[in-house]
Amino acid sequence: MSRKLTNDDIGMMPNEELENRHQSLVSYIERERRKGKNHPELEVEACYFAREIEWRAVVRKNHLAWLEKNRSNFGDM
Numbered sequence: 022m023s024r025k026l027t028n029d030d031i032g033m034m035p036n037e038e039l040e041n042r043h044q045s046l047v048s049y050i051e052r053e054r055r056k057g058k059n060h061p062e063l064e065v066e067a068c069y070f071a072r073e074i075e076w077r078a079v080v081r082k083n084h085l086a087w088l089e090k091n092r093s094n095f096g097d098m
Contacts, residue, residue, distance in 0.1 A: 026066070026069075028069070031069055031070065031073050032073065034073075036074075036077065039070060039073060039074060039077075040074060042070060043067060043070035043071060043074060046063060046066060046067045046070065047067055049063070050063055050064060050067060
């Protein structure tokens with residue numbers, strides 16, 4: 022059995038790995054539900070992945086907006 026991921030582990034995970042793990046976990050949970058099995062502990066983990074993905078999208082959007090607004094302060098970067 023793999024060790025339980027911490028918030029720090031998830032926070033340091035590259036975007037592609039994070040998205041792949043989330044999709045894999047959601048697919049597994051859905052397959053298990055069709056068999057009548059529930060895995061609340063995995064659903065919680067999937068929520069942590071989803072929240073991190075959402076948070077990174079907000080940070081990326083805000084960072085790009087900031088760069089656009091402050092472009093003239095930094096010249097051609």
